[in-house]
Amino acid sequence: MRNITAAASAAATAPSPDAAVEVRGICKMYAEMEALRSIDLDFPAGKLTTLLGPSGCGKTTLLKIIAGLIPATSGEVRVNGKPVTGPGPERAFVFQDFALMPWATVMRNVAFGLELKGVGKDERQAVAQKYIAEVGLSGFENKYPHELSGGMRQRVGLARAFAVNADVLLLDEPFSAVDEQNRRKFQEDLLRLVELEKKTFIFVTHSIEEAVYCSDRIVILSRRPGRVAQIIEPEIDRTASPDAIRRDRGYLDTVEEIWQGLKRYVD
Amino acid sequence: MSAPAHANGTPRAVPSAEASSLRGKLLEHRTALWRAASIGLFFLVWEIAGRIPISFAFPTFLETLRAFLVMLFDGSFVAAYAETLQPLVIGITISAILGVGLGIVMGLSRFAEWLVAPIFIVLQAAPMAALIPLITFVYGIGLVSKTLAVVMLALPVIALNGYKAVRNTNPSLVDMCRSFQGNWWQRIVKIILPDASPIIFAGLRLGLAAGFIGVILAELLITPTGIGDLITYHRSVADYPEMYAAVVSIILVSTLTLSVLEAFEVRVLRPEKKKG
Numbered sequence: 001m002r003n004i005t006a007a008a009s010a011a012a013t014a015p016s017p018d019a020a021v022e023v024r025g026i027c028k029m030y031a032e033m034e035a036l037r038s039i040d041l042d043f044p045a046g047k048l049t050t051l052l053g054p055s056g057c058g059k060t061t062l063l064k065i066i067a068g069l070i071p072a073t074s075g076e077v078r079v080n081g082k083p084v085t086g087p088g089p090e091r092a093f094v095f096q097d098f099a100l101m102p103w104a105t106v107m108r109n110v111a112f113g114l115e116l117k118g119v120g121k122d123e124r125q126a127v128a129q130k131y132i133a134e135v136g137l138s139g140f141e142n143k144y145p146h147e148l149s150g151g152m153r154q155r156v157g158l159a160r161a162f163a164v165n166a167d168v169l170l171l172d173e174p175f176s177a178v179d180e181q182n183r184r185k186f187q188e189d190l191l192r193l194v195e196l197e198k199k200t201f202i203f204v205t206h207s208i209e210e211a212v213y214c215s216d217r218i219v220i221l222s223r224r225p226g227r228v229a230q231i232i233e234p235e236i237d238r239t240a241s242p243d244a245i246r247r248d249r250g251y252l253d254t255v256e257e258i259w260q261g262l263k264r265y266v267d
Numbered sequence: 268m269s270a271p272a273h274a275n276g277t278p279r280a281v282p283s284a285e286a287s288s289l290r291g292k293l294l295e296h297r298t299a300l301w302r303a304a305s306i307g308l309f310f311l312v313w314e315i316a317g318r319i320p321i322s323f324a325f326p327t328f329l330e331t332l333r334a335f336l337v338m339l340f341d342g343s344f345v346a347a348y349a350e351t352l353q354p355l356v357i358g359i360t361i362s363a364i365l366g367v368g369l370g371i372v373m374g375l376s377r378f379a380e381w382l383v384a385p386i387f388i389v390l391q392a393a394p395m396a397a398l399i400p401l402i403t404f405v406y407g408i409g410l411v412s413k414t415l416a417v418v419m420l421a422l423p424v425i426a427l428n429g430y431k432a433v434r435n436t437n438p439s440l441v442d443m444c445r446s447f448q449g450n451w452w453q454r455i456v457k458i459i460l461p462d463a464s465p466i467i468f469a470g471l472r473l474g475l476a477a478g479f480i481g482v483i484l485a486e487l488l489i490t491p492t493g494i495g496d497l498i499t500y501h502r503s504v505a506d507y508p509e510m511y512a513a514v515v516s517i518i519l520v521s522t523l524t525l526s527v528l529e530a531f532e533v534r535v536l537r538p539e540k541k542k543g
Contacts, residue, residue, distance in 0.1 A: 069442055087446045099443035103461050103539055113447040116457070144539035164447060 020045035020168055020200040021066060026075035028061055034225035035061050039075070041228060043168075047216040048194050048201040052208065052258070054265040058226030059204045060096075060172055066202065067093050067170050079168060089117075092161035094171040098153045100145040106132065107141040109156050113164035124163075131159040134196070136189065151182030158193075168200045175210065187214055188242045195238075208262070212236075212254045213245065220258065223265040230261055326508040334508035335515060343497065344516055351493030354410055355482045358417025362474055366422050367467060370429020371455070374436075374463075384430060391423040395481065399488045413485040413492075420481035421474035428470025432463035468532040472525050479521040 019042035028036040035058040043049045051059040064070045066077050068086040077084040079091060087093075092113065100109050107125060108115070110132055114124035132141060135155040145153055154174055161169050175183045191214060194201055205211050211218050212234050222229040234254045236245055245251055310328045317327030326334075338344050369387075373380045399416055406412040436459045444458045460467075486495020494513055501510035 067446055069446055087448050089448060091446075093443070093446040095439055095443060097439050099437075099439040101440065101458070101461065112457075116444070116447050116449040116453055146539060160447075 018045050019043060020080060021202065022078045023062070023066065024076045024078070026062065026065060026072045026077065028058065028065065028070075029073045036065075036072075037225040037227050039226070039228060041219060043200060043202055044217065045167075045200050046198055048203060048214055049217045049219060050203045050205055050211040050215040051219050051221060052205060052211045052262075053221035053226065053229075054223050054262060055206060057221040057223050057265075059206075059221050062221075062226065063170050063172050063202060063204050066168075067091055069093070089164065090166050091168045091170060092164050092166035094154070094157050094161045094169065094174045096173045096176055098145070098150075098157045098177070100153055100156055102145050105142050105144060106137060106148070106156050109145065110159045110163055113160055117164070127163050128159070131162045134162065134193065135159045149182065151178045151186055154178055154186070158190075162193075162197065166199070168202065171201065171203045173204050173206065175205070175207075183210075184242075190214060191238065191242075208255050208258050212251055212258065218258070220261060232258065324505075324507050326511055330508040331511045331515065334506075335512035338497075338509060338512055338516075347494045347497050347513070348520070349493075351482055351486060351495070354413035354417055354485065355478055357410075358414045358481065359421055359475055359478045361414070362418050362421035362425050362478065363471060365418075366425030366470070366474065367429045370426045370431075370467070370470070371433050371459070371463075373426070373430040374433020374459075375455075380430070384427070387423040387426050390419065391427060395420050396484055396488070399484060403489050408490045412489055413482060416485035416489075417478045417481040420484075421478040424477055425470045425474035428473065429463070429467050432466030432470070433459055435466070436462045464532065468528070472528055475525060475528065476521060479517065483517060 021041075021043035023039050023041040023043075026036055026039040027034075039062060051062060053059050061070065065072045066079075066084065068077075068084050068088060068091070079088065101112070104112070107128055111119075111124040111128035114127060119127075129141070132138060135158050137152060137155050137159065140148065140152065145156065148156070154177070157174070158171075161171075175186055178186060187210060194214075203211075203214065215234065218232045218234065219228060220230040220232065221227065232254065234250065236248060236251050236254075238245070240248065313331075314328040317325055317330070320327075369379075369383055373383050395416070398419065399412075402412050402415050402419075406415060440458050440462060441454060444454045449457065482493075483495055486493055487499065491499040494517055497513040498510055501507070501513065
């Protein structure tokens, strides 16, 4: 495990060359309430970075600002060097409540990003088919969301985000509406997909275990107003089996340290 | 009629696939059976009430049925509905297009909401039957007045439902569409309309029902034509079975139309509801 909090504050002045997403001085005010205060962050390309923090720390707000879904009060987000002014093709979002169209089949839901871009039916279905298989939903193409379990619905959400071939995937507490067993399986699958897809993942969660298990880098936000409290890089051997990782000394120590740090924010 | 569902075996036993499908079928038929029984019971009570009789102007069910069949085959229904359906169809078409359109605009824009919604809220609360003489005063006794009566009854409920439906679109789906760079047209056509369609269609069904009220009111209050004429005429010559048959025919036609609309909605807009 490496604690790079000090290095991160230096990064604010000198942008690192391998950052896919750069966040510079982001502040967000909701009327009188200050949600985020001068956030400076780099999200390294090809890595999975987690935003972790107590509820109400603005981690989802930060993710939606990066997605271009809500405007920042001040500051700037750059993706691949270009400033963000709204949603863009280089970013794809995975929603906490899945945001699947209940009237559309799995196939149409997964292909929806391409449908909006005007990709022809055969072509977009071929792409969707590939990602449906990749997230393990082959055979469910013609099912409707209400016929699927929570875990399967979020797999549809993930496949839809993969299908538009964005560089950056933004996941907003993707497993919070998924039951515990499916969640573990899903986390393992996600790690496999991170390896396979070579994309930049930004992941919001409130589960410490999930953050340590999945992430290359963990950004811990403090309670309202949200600020970067700590940045941790858990150095865990990902080639080990999932069960070995969950018993790994380094894994357990990192979970413990984060918990000690976060404890003071819990009432 | 009240036979328990588990007549064929122990109720707690785990049912085999075959047995459960059989039970499913039984349950399905049971609903239909109960509905038929309910209607049958109503007819029976009607028949008894007619035979007592509760009023000399109240025909029995069988008399009404006979009158209904006679009027069905001698062409008087066909002629009457050809006339009645004219203002109804025109009025409902105008109300549906205008109402859904205005509803969507009100749902999407606060400005339009402030400008238009109060008018419909007032119109919905106003007693329409009292306004029909006013319409006659301005537009005479022709097709325009009758169409206007239908529109005045049907439009507010359609517009207000459309507006509520659009305003309550799942915000997460709208965000999803934005995050995948859907433009405003795609957002309306691919997300907001399908998501709002159950409530929009509920409004259309209510609007259609209100339209039937409107056209009958117009035919009774303005000039007796079509089915309103059948009712008025048979009442004036004391042919009560014929008069009741005409009333029943309106109920039948409006129920059938509403069912067709519902079937259309499920088939075209929300295919996921077809499967259980």
